[in-house]
Amino acid sequence: MAIVEIDARAALRRLLAERELDFHKESSSYSTHALHAFAAKFPPQLPRLFIRELTTPGETVLDPMMGSGTALVEAALLGRRAVGVDIDPLALLICRVKTTPLSPLDASQAAHDAVAQATGYLRDASAIASFLGSFDSKTRAFIDYWIAEETQRELAALMLAINQQEDSQLKSFLLLAFSSIIVTKSGGVSLARDLAHSRPHKDATKVPKSAMEQFRLRAAKTVRALEASSAMPGTVAVEALPGDCRQLPIESETVDLIVTSPPYANAIDYMRAHKFTLVWLGEPIDSLTERRSVYVGAERIRRDDRDALLPFVADTVRSLGERDPRKAGVLAQYFADMRDALREMARVLRPGRAAIVVVGPSTMRGLRIDAARCLGVIGERIGLDLVGIADRKLDRDRRMMPARTENNGRTLIEHRIHDEQVIGFIKP
Template sequence: MLEQFTGLTPDPEWAFAHLTQAQTSYATHGYHRYPAKFIPQLAARLIEDYSHPGDTVLDPFMGSGTALVEAKRLGRPSVGVDINPVAHLIATAKVRALEPHLLGEAIACVWERLASPLQPSPFAEACATVDDSHWHERLRYWFREDVLCALSRIQHAFEMLDDSVQPFFRCALSHTLKPVSWWHDRSVKPVRKLEKPIPDPTLVFFRHVRRMARGNREYWALLQRAGTLDTSAYCHCADARALPVPDQSVDLIVTSPPYVTSYEYADLHQLSALWFQMTTDLREFRQGFIGRSNGIHEPVGSLHSPLAEAIVTKLSAVNPRKAREVALYFAEMYACFTEWRRVMRSGGYACIVIGNTHLSGVEVQNAQVFAEQLMTLGFVLERVILREIPSKILPRTRDKQTGKFTKTHDADYLAYPTEYIIVFRCWKE
């Protein structure tokens, strides 16, 4: 099996290097920033190559819902699962096509409630009508008080609208949080810049709402032309180790699993998680994330992969803590794969997009380990594709010893310059 990974050269047909940012963020794909999401064209090609119209597609790590949007566009009912409530918020908005005229009326209603015409102006007076008693101390760390007041007014303005448009506006407000906070605009990581000029939140919000409305019109038209407006796409905020999916109900899995460093997702999404009261404790928020760093004392059973055991042993000699994190990661991924076996129909395909990385100078061969684990469950490895990554939202430069993202001039290798697409087939008696 491992021989299929050796000697591979990147397949240019899978790089999609010619695509512009506008092309990879078309329709609802530009609704919300999301780190390291795979491009819709990649998801679409896997869906078209390994399923038929009417087949059910599952993404057990749905993130921002890219695969679900593409599945709906291509006439495949889909189910997405993610333990991150911020991902659930974004994906729910992205997959829901809204009738453009009705959405336009809702936007006009929110606009009228806040101020019309909008003019750039000081917004401190907003605090006079806002109850600030529920604001988490961490929100005060990230936002000026007048900004918090303005954000509260925005949320109040759309909360009285019909439930069908709530995900749209919640997503827009979530996207607005970072630019109006002290979070450094050029940093993916949570870094404060207190001298940052803060724009008017209402103007930022409506600017993005208008962009989203254009994306929704495009999405609606695409689905209408394809006759797939009524194709189902369900988003669940749930654990991938206990999928809310019936046995043998899935024809295709398309997903990009988290990496060992996925605890960063909890940090990267903390503004939205705190604002929408999805958590009051960031440490607790990280608990369920696969790849977290705060679960190293939890018991770890068999990794079901000789290669995984060898990687953990090698890491133990240089960084015992990191070795325990990797062991827990692979054990939890195996639990996820066990669920895949349960929900898949015989003959169905599973497509995984995953890269390898380095931690403390040790190569962590995620793709190869996953292949070993899945094969112990009866999956058959059908195809291995090496894909060059033309760009990513997350920084690609790392320090090889620590594995941490670093400035370009301090880095000694690129993180994830290529990634694997591994395709399995599930046969059952």
């Protein structure tokens, strides 16, 4: 058994009982945190608190659903080893750029070169036509629907230039700047509105800004963030891995703390926004649509483990089933997936150490689903000790959650999520 120098259980109990976990009015854009929009990010102070209080420098912090990597950045800033996993290719790109020290001078030069090359490509009609002709018909139709013709030409020119970059870190930096001009709340240079945080809809009256100019501005902003984040200790190891939280590519009992926020039961379809970037990176739209079905919280039902649900969880699913049997299937699948994810967290944690899981309630067909309590019950069953569940209020201006849309198209603004829960487990 590992020698635990801090009493994680006592510290966790104290944090959950005594600490205010809202962190409103505190900055969330320092270091590399604001390089790219991402739905339902942690406020950085939340992982920071648990990492600081429950680990010592040099220990390993894991986020098995790392999203945009807030926990990884905070772990690195605090001199901990950081490991993150995500199934989403854009999350992986964002995390790698956020946590890899890059010379601001080199990045600035690479952006300058990319803009110069892209400007050249814009005058080369056959190169642009050949790039745009490489999409399959469905991907082509998606792009034609969402991106104005002139913008398509600029984006193609930028991608042709970015693909010339041979240094993989600089290329990732350029791709991140590229993505951050499209995947934004306002839909960036696409014709979409409400991208990134909600369901996109087309606004044919939108006059998109120049992609080339936006790229230049975003790249410069990214370089400034890289300059400001030089405080990140270059000596600590950060690993951002592609993978599935239900089958972690990590050895057993090697992790000192887990801090994570899984998708909510029915909240965000990440791929809906991320495909706006990923198609330009060569991913066919069909394979992206297929891939979204394996995310935790997916709408498409691929497993039905209802019989294996624990009593409180089964009651919750049954109540929903009385209103909407299909939605009950989606919820049952969510809890089955989260059971597998919690089992993996328990496997990789060292004994005596903590897992912090941040999740919110969902409203499905008018029924409030107490996801935190359900996950608490599931965690205990797979062998974790539930130390406590604390509430935190969401800063509605910040952590934008999507408005749900009912079948009749009515938007349920009133059902937006106002609070979420911080669940604390210890591996005995």
